Amino acid sequence: MDPILLFCTIFFAAICFGFLVYSKKSNASHPNLPSGRMGLPLIGESLEYLLTGRQGHPEKFLNDRMAKYSSEVFKTSILGEPMAVVCGAAGNKFLFSNENKLVTAWWPDSVNKIFPSSTQTSSKEESKKMRKMVPNFLKPEALQRYIGMMDMIAQRHFEASWEGKQEIQVFPLAKRYTFWVASKVFLSIEDPEHVSKFADHFNVLASGIISVPINIPGTPFRRAINASELIRKELMAIMKQRKTDLAENKAAPNQDILSHMLLATDENGQYLNELNIADRILGLLIGGHDTASAAITFIVKYLAELPNIYNEVFEEQMEIARSKKPGELLNWQDIQKMKYSWNVACEVMRLAPPLQGAFRESITDFTFAGFSIPKGWKLHWNVNSTHKNAEYFPEPEKFDPARFEGNGPAPYTYVPFGGGPRMCPGKEYARLEILVFMHNVMKRFNWEKLLPDEKIIVDPMPMPAKGLPVRLLPHKI
Numbered sequence: 001m002d003p004i005l006l007f008c009t010i011f012f013a014a015i016c017f018g019f020l021v022y023s024k025k026s027n028a029s030h031p032n033l034p035s036g037r038m039g040l041p042l043i044g045e046s047l048e049y050l051l052t053g054r055q056g057h058p059e060k061f062l063n064d065r066m067a068k069y070s071s072e073v074f075k076t077s078i079l080g081e082p083m084a085v086v087c088g089a090a091g092n093k094f095l096f097s098n099e100n101k102l103v104t105a106w107w108p109d110s111v112n113k114i115f116p117s118s119t120q121t122s123s124k125e126e127s128k129k130m131r132k133m134v135p136n137f138l139k140p141e142a143l144q145r146y147i148g149m150m151d152m153i154a155q156r157h158f159e160a161s162w163e164g165k166q167e168i169q170v171f172p173l174a175k176r177y178t179f180w181v182a183s184k185v186f187l188s189i190e191d192p193e194h195v196s197k198f199a200d201h202f203n204v205l206a207s208g209i210i211s212v213p214i215n216i217p218g219t220p221f222r223r224a225i226n227a228s229e230l231i232r233k234e235l236m237a238i239m240k241q242r243k244t245d246l247a248e249n250k251a252a253p254n255q256d257i258l259s260h261m262l263l264a265t266d267e268n269g270q271y272l273n274e275l276n277i278a279d280r281i282l283g284l285l286i287g288g289h290d291t292a293s294a295a296i297t298f299i300v301k302y303l304a305e306l307p308n309i310y311n312e313v314f315e316e317q318m319e320i321a322r323s324k325k326p327g328e329l330l331n332w333q334d335i336q337k338m339k340y341s342w343n344v345a346c347e348v349m350r351l352a353p354p355l356q357g358a359f360r361e362s363i364t365d366f367t368f369a370g371f372s373i374p375k376g377w378k379l380h381w382n383v384n385s386t387h388k389n390a391e392y393f394p395e396p397e398k399f400d401p402a403r404f405e406g407n408g409p410a411p412y413t414y415v416p417f418g419g420g421p422r423m424c425p426g427k428e429y430a431r432l433e434i435l436v437f438m439h440n441v442m443k444r445f446n447w448e449k450l451l452p453d454e455k456i457i458v459d460p461m462p463m464p465a466k467g468l469p470v471r472l473l474p475h476k477i
Contacts, residue, residue: 032372034084036065036075044077053458058356059384062087066385072369079108081378083359086368087385089392089412094368095360095381096412096420106361106378110221114209114228115279137257140428146185147432148329153180153190154440160192162441162472167450169467170300174293174437175203181433182288186281187238188256198234201227206290228282235278257284284426291354292430294461296437297468298352299345304449304470306399309344316340317442330436338435343401345434346408349416350387351399352462357382358418386413446473 039045045061052061065074066087073086086095095103107115157177162168179199183189189198208224215222242258245251253263261277303310320334360379365372373379388396392413393403403409417424424430447470455465 030372030374033374034073034075034369034371035069036085038075038077038082042080044080044082046078046080049076049078050459053356053460056456056458056462058382058458059388062382062384070369073371078380079378083378083380084368084371084373085380085382087382088389089386089410091368092381092386092412092415092419095379096418096423099360099420100363102362102364102366103360103379104363106359108359110224111209113215113221114205114224115283137260138426138429143428143432144332147331147335147436149184150181150433150436151330151440153177153184154436156192158440158444162444163474165472167469167471169469171293171297171464171467174296174300175199175289177437178289178293178296178433179285182285184256185429186257186284186288188251188258189238198231201231201234202285202289205231206286209286231282232275232278235281236274239274239277257281287424287426288429290461292433294352294354294463295345295349295430295434297464298348298462299434299438300441300447300470301449301464301468302348302351302399303344304447309399309401310446313341313344313438314442314446317439320439321443330439334439335432335435338439340401341435341438342431343404345431345438346404346414346416347399347401350393350403350414351397352456353383353387353416354461355383355416355418355424356458356460357384381415383415386415389413444474446475447471448473 037045039048049061052058062085065076065085068074071087072091073084076083076085086092099105154177157173157180161173161176176196176199179202180190180192180195183195183198189195204227205224208220208222208227215225239258239262242251243262246253246259246262251259253259258277258281261272261280263271265271303313316338320330320337324330324334357380360381362373362375362377362379365375367373386392390396392410408414412419417427417430450469450471451464451466454468457463457465
């Protein structure tokens with residue numbers, strides 16, 4: 001027999017044997033597990049989970065298994081872990097309501113290795129303090145003072161990157177805008193060259209943060225680690241200078257979240273660890289621009305496809321624009337008038353959610369939907385089990401901003417920002433950033449998609465395969 005064929009036969013037999021042993025051992029230890037399949041040893045069903053996203057249909061992985069096993073919970077193995085996937089509004093409510101009771105936050109190894117402080121016990125305690133601190137800085141009353149600044153950055157962004165152009169790629173420009181805003185709000189950095197240099201490293205990091213953690217040269221994971229080290233080094237230098245500026249009254253204690261974190265102390269009067277601050281800022285910068293840039297990109301996409309929706313957003317935004325004096329920036333009252341625009345943004349995030357879901361780890365044995373979930377198992381909730389479910393959203397593929405009028409969707413069905421104690425603290429920040437962008441783009445342009453059937457890739461966020469190229473149609477003044 002051909003040596004290569006012999007090797008492949010033995011290798012395949014070993015995998016099959018290992019799979020049988022693995023499956024029997026797993027089911028014997030916990031006979032009341034949810035229905036489902038664990039896939040191949042080590043690999044599990046990770047390839048199919050990732051592939052359906054790369055093909056632009058991440059909901060297929062869920063829907064196939066919900067139909068075959070259970071609409072409430074099924075078992076699988078992804079990212080190297082045995083996992084229970086909870087589905088539907090009841091599953092979301094269960095996980096969100098039992099944070100730190102039955103489950104706790106969990107991240108894949110790739111994330112933990114990029115954020116080294118996340119694996120340290122002391123840093124986990126500091127992270128809890130950080131999580132209590134950040135919402136205070138990002139709550140609406142605290143963010144109101146940033147609206148004019150966001151508007152100013154948006155104006156500078158459009159002047160530099162959109163105006164005078166016939167065609168542009170929306171996705172990279174949306175990332176440029178959101179990163180510029182995040183750099184200003186979190187670090188008080190606004191110099192375009194400094195922001196651009198910083199952003200290059202973040203784009204490399206974002207592309208490898210949820211990836212197979214193979215740490216060899218050339219892999220997305222290795223590139224992400226290298227990028228995170230460069231960013232962390234830059235952040236440490238910024239922190240060192242900021243501490244000096246604060247001591248010499250050259251910086252204000254409340255000017256941004258970095259100053260806020262550097263001056264914060266715990267109940268014992270101890271300052272927060274600088275590595276932990278760097279990692280938290282790094283995480284905020286990623287969350288503060290990657291998800292919002294995806295949402296903005298798909299807002300542009302849907303408005304290009306739906307002229308009737310575009311016209312209604314245009315009328316709302318132009319009414320606000322006409323009420324402003326020359327050079328007057330947007331304010332909180334203007335944002336409150338953008339109700340239809342926000343309904344449109346919410347419907348975009350229902351159909352193309354920037355975040356596909358999140359993971360938890362069981363901290364004790366418990367039962368859900370009649371099945372046993374063992375301690376140490378990972379759990380996954382996914383937006384698509386409700387966002388594209390006709391039970392919660394009739395005609396789920398139809399674009400209908402009216403879903404968000406009045407009281408809006410039923411609780412636990414619309415979850416682009418998560419829910420419960422771990423709901424994304426940047427929800428209001430994202431709302432302001434998105435609405436300021438919508439106001440500025442609507443004032444200036446209509447547009448046409450250049451690739452009518454452009455493929456959408458989800459990895460791990462949705463993105464147009466070619467960056468959403470559009471032809472700009474400036475309004476005639």
